[in-house]
Amino acid sequence: MTDGQLGAADGLAQLSFLVYGALERRAARHDLSIVATRLLGTLRDRTPSMNELAQLLVLDKSSITGLIDRAERRGLVERVPSTTDRRAMQVALTEKGRSLVSEVATDFEADVSAILDALPKSGRQALSRLVSRVLVANAADRGIDLFP
Amino acid sequence: MTDGQLGAADGLAQLSFLVYGALERRAARHDLSIVATRLLGTLRDRTPSMNELAQLLVLDKSSITGLIDRAERRGLVERVPSTTDRRAMQVALTEKGRSLVSEVATDFEADVSAILDALPKSGRQALSRLVSRVLVANAADRGIDLFP
DNA sequence: TATTGTTATACTCTATAACTATA
């Protein structure tokens, strides 16, 4: 049993459920859905239009309207009219939103530490390095800059 | 930028979104939600009660009722009365369910291969090994046997 | 009494289609 080894697909799927579930639970304690949390996380280093958000979060633009409505009502984000296109809106994190996402991030980091606890330091470093490589390559494939 | 390195938490979160999203899209093509897909995946090597499913999928038992209703209506699973507890039901995969989950798994494996394409073979092996170790440890923590 | 599962219900989130206003 301790020697059992999952295939890459099963392993990554289960790891995703584990990580995704941890983030979901942390977010829920702050009354955030996982999509709302991703929104706030995305806005930490971007001020995208509604349309760009739809692409980044892989949601329909009508879903983005509701998502931003709810977040704006809570004072977490704000719509700023674009200066170059009077049809367009840009979405920005408020100070309240920034501090909330930072709280969630801190909590979530503790979860990830616990999840990776079984690995020695060298293993955790190796994993982070491999994961980063995968992400950079895949972000490039989708035309998204991981470090805007 | 190509040298950028994400922290473990950000990296694992983004990797989870990537993997989770891939599975979600594959599942959707077969009219399966990600939870329904997890259900079928779980049933590949188990015949749990409704209650056990609620624990495995981290859902309320009333949600499990609906989930199994929908899957049973499509002929993917079946409820089998427990032989030892007349209150309890056990949920089993049908042949149709087994072949569907196997299709989704095959498709998803192709996605994972593409996602890991940026890594050399040694990197993919190292990643699988690290992930397996993490999962086995975490499953043990939750009292769940990864290889029942 | 406690537990297993179901039901009734309300809520959140999502996409589709039709719309307004700009480009």
Added chain:
DNA sequence: TATAGTTATAGAGTATAACAATA
């Protein structure tokens, strides 16, 4: 004409609370 965003609407999936049957 095409695009950015909103609205109206319907559907899927979730949890809470109350319930029946059995332990």
